[in-house]
Amino acid sequence: MTVFASFLFIVVCPVFAASESFFASSIPSAQEIKSGFNANVSVCQDLHTHVCNYENLEVERYLKARREGMDELLAGLMPKDEPVYNAIYKALHSFSNKIQAELHLCSHQNLRFPYVHSVINAEAHGRHIGGLFALGRCTHSACAMYRVFCEEQWCMVVKRVPSSQSAMVFKPFKAVSNAFIKGIVFGYMKTLLGVNADLDSKMIVFSEDLRPEDFELEYLRAAYDEDGFLSFMEKHFGSNVDENLNDLEKRIQLIKILAKHRNFAPYFNLLFAHLLYQNRNVTKPEIADDLEAIMVDINQEIRDNVEATNNFNSTQKTAIVKYLRHLHMHMGIPKRFRDVKITKSLLEEFQQWILPIYDNDDCALETILRKIGSFRQLQVYHLRELILPIQRYGNYEEPLFLQQAFHMGETIHILPGFFFTLNGNFPIGFKYGVAWSIGHEIFHGLGLHFRNDPGIHGNVGKMDFFQKQKDCYNRYYGSFCMGNEVCPIGDFKSNEGFADVEGARIVYKVLTRKLKKAAKDERRKQQKWFFKAMTMVFCKDAKSNSEEEQETFLHTDVHPRTAVRANAIALQMPEFTELFHCQKEDFNYVTEERCAIYS
Known part of the structure; x- marks a missing residue:
């Protein structure tokens, strides 16, 4: 009896040689990105439209690298005889012939x-x-x-x-x-x-x-029960499985599906973590260390603000500072999974659990899916550390390749997909702009809704001061109506908006302190990069910017609309108005009513 894949454990040599040129060709420089901003739209009029210039090739190149760069990196670094990937690929042959x-x-x-x-x-x-x-x-x-x-x-x-x-x-x-x-x-x-x-x-x-x-x-x-999955596989793989097994484009196309799908994520997350740190001379994972240091500074800045304010009593200050001090913060790959000896051992264990897959298995893909899912559930059962600890008690694991960050209880996790593009040579202001997401996630543990439990942190959510500022955020984020006069529900959007604004203020403050010894012109240059890089986090694609998509987003997503978020932050920060010399008649001139709880 033949098998789709036997126990061929991790080998070092990739199927396609990855090199420093990968980053140079995939990720544009800060100067190239800057050249792509929309010069016809002032940041004081519309920060989002100025930055998210989807028609420009350099801007789109950066966004494409953010969307797909990790997929391509994994496909390039993956060993030619990676056994689970090859078993999945071959299982697709029988899969594509099934109704x-x-x-x-x-x-x-x-x-x-x-x-x-x-x-x-x-x-x-x-x-x-x-x-x-x-x-x-x-x-x-x-x-x-x-x-x-x-x-x-x-x-x-x-x-x-x-x-x-x-x-x-x-x-x-x-x-x-x-x-x-x-x-x-x-x-x-x-x-x-x-x-x-x-x-x-x-x-x-x-x-x-x-x-x-x-x-x-x-x-x-x-x-494979999902709409479009079957047709996609038939279109891209057909019946010539063996012939195309090591074709780079085929690998990239398949990785885009497998690595970003929750059913396959437990295996490919671990494989990516292993290859990322095994090939650190190419992948430069040290950017996570830089961002971890920024994360510590952001946390400390919030604690200092809380200690210095008169808005909270001593009991509340103690509770909030204790929460922040004990917050578990993960940047990219958790530290245990940066040890290639550990990940190699786990991969071998995972592969032994999944393989072999026999060629007479009429449900080979289903068999692989079950083994991937059950292996993860066994890690939970035996109290083992997970690569996404924040999702320990959920039934799935998010792909590390997504541009996402999570907060749950006393844990935050910024996924590698959020900062992957910073492997390029970017200025400090750009890095802090992306690091805005850290402040955003930390503030989710400090309001506005507290998961419907305002009694935590010394009943801070029940204070008159807190309620007044919550109402301020509700009014503010309910005011961003569309041209057709369709307006968002403020209470539906304000929780994310609060984290947007207060996170930006804190991270900007940390950056400014970091630049204290820099010359004035250099300091202002980096501060400008902060706002523009933060805005790039909100850039999606031209379709998402359409009025129809934005109106759907207005009604269905708790976040402010993508076209609104950067401008809403700018309006709440007098530093933006001063930095870019905005005038009173400009849309993004600082608003009279500013909402603030911690910042």
Whole structure:
């Protein structure tokens, strides 16, 4: 019997030689980017339109490097005989010949179906749901509302973790009377650990009123059940799998799908971390160290501001400073996963778990997906550190390749995709502009909504001062109406807007202190770069800038519109008006009412 891939562990030589030229060709210099800004639109009139000049080749080149540069880097550094990638590639051959109905059967293979005689059987339904969660199948964004996992001593089964523990029940498994809950735990443990699953000793934390209808099976489908996935694979890979296996363009196209898809992310995140630090002479991962130092300075600046203000009492100051001091802050790859000996060992363990994949497996892609998902769930079960610790209790792992940053509880994580382009030779003001995102994420732990618990940090959210400033942000972000007089709901946008503004003020202050000894002209040059680089974080593409897209964004996304965010920050900062010599008649001339809680 032949196999798609055997145990061919990591080798050093890449299939395509990566070199310093990769960065030079992919990422334009700061001067090249500057030449692409829209000279016909003043920053004082519209900072976003001035910077996000989508028609300019240099601006688009930078944005493309930000979107796709990490994909291309991984494709270039990946070993020619990388076993899991090759197994996936070959599995696509049989995959592309299947019809959707067959694929659906693969996605439910060997899992107990939830329906008995057309009537929902609660325990059977629960076992089916639990099995899917054990395989890491709940990767839809809506799955963030679920907590279904087990560790060695206990399991949790809830939908939307309640703000109060009184809403949850703690019982040993044998004392749980809810058949649906018991089914979920049994299905999860049986799928993950097989016949060795020990249930009687488990404590179960669950919502007593959880019912089968609370789980949407639509959220638990495989990657290839998604619209467009099958047609994309057929278009790009067809049947000539062996012939095209090591073609660079094919690898890049496939990596763009695999590495950025939650079903495959646990493996490719680990592979990328390993290759990033194994090839550090090319990848220059030290930029993460630079940004970590900036992150520490930003945190300290906020603490200093809190200590110096008269707006909070001593109890509140102590609580806020304690929170900031104990905040877990991750920049890019967590430090444990920067050790190539550790990542090499983990990759070998991961590969042994996934492989071999036999050529007579009619559901080869499904088999690989299940093994990737279950390996991650086993790391959770055995209390191992994860490459995305902030998502420990979720059922999926975000791809490191995304330009995203996260805040949850006492942890923030800035993904490598957010600062990847800084591997180019950029001025300090540019780096601090991108580092604005650090301040933004830290402030999410300090308001405005506190995840509906204003009693934290010494009841700071219940203060009259805090409420007045919250109302200020609500009014402010509710005022950015579109030309058709459609206006956002201020309370819907203000939480993100607050983090935007206060984060920018703090990071700008840290930069200015850093530039204290610089000549005046150089200092102002770098301060200007701060605002423009921060604005580039909000640049997406020409389509996102259309009026139709912006109106949809206005109604559906909690963030202020992309065309609004930079201008809204500029209006709240007199430093911007002074720096760029804006006049009173200019749109971005500092607004009279300025909202501020911590900055």
